[in-house]
Amino acid sequence: MSTVQQAMRTMFNQSKQHLSMDELKTLESLAEEAADEARRLSGICEGLGCLISADGDRTSRRAGNFRSADDVPELLFSLAHSFDTIAAMVEVGEEAAFLLNERKAGGQA
Numbered sequence: 001m002s003t004v005q006q007a008m009r010t011m012f013n014q015s016k017q018h019l020s021m022d023e024l025k026t027l028e029s030l031a032e033e034a035a036d037e038a039r040r041l042s043g044i045c046e047g048l049g050c051l052i053s054a055d056g057d058r059t060s061r062r063a064g065n066f067r068s069a070d071d072v073p074e075l076l077f078s079l080a081h082s083f084d085t086i087a088a089m090v091e092v093g094e095e096a097a098f099l100l101n102e103r104k105a106g107g108q109a
Contacts (some may be wrong), residue, residue: 002052002084005091012092015098024100031093041082048075 010025019027 002081002088004081004085005088008088008092012095016095019096019099021100021103024096024103027096027098029090030089031097034093036088036090037082037086041079041086045079
């Protein structure tokens with residue numbers, strides 16, 4: 001589990017019993033927001049793939065992307081952090097949805 005996931009889980013676990021229905025609804029939306037973020041990152045990765053492909057093509061003019069040995073690892077570490085954050089958003093969003101439904105079923109509106 002990543003640091004971001006651990007932090008979000010800890011905060012949620014400490015506060016979930018005290019959250020209002022409206023606050024749970026807000027947290028429930030994290031799952032949808034995570035899907036939007038994943039789609040955005042997918043587009044970024046596709047664009048990066050095109051840049052890397054263009055630089056690797058010896059027959060065309062090189063774009064000059066990723067010339068430094070540090071460029072690719074930095075990019076990948078950043079992407080890994082983003083995916084960890086998305087996973088944490090989904091986790092908290094789904095747990096908030098579960099609690100919201102549990103409270104609704106129990107008559108705590």
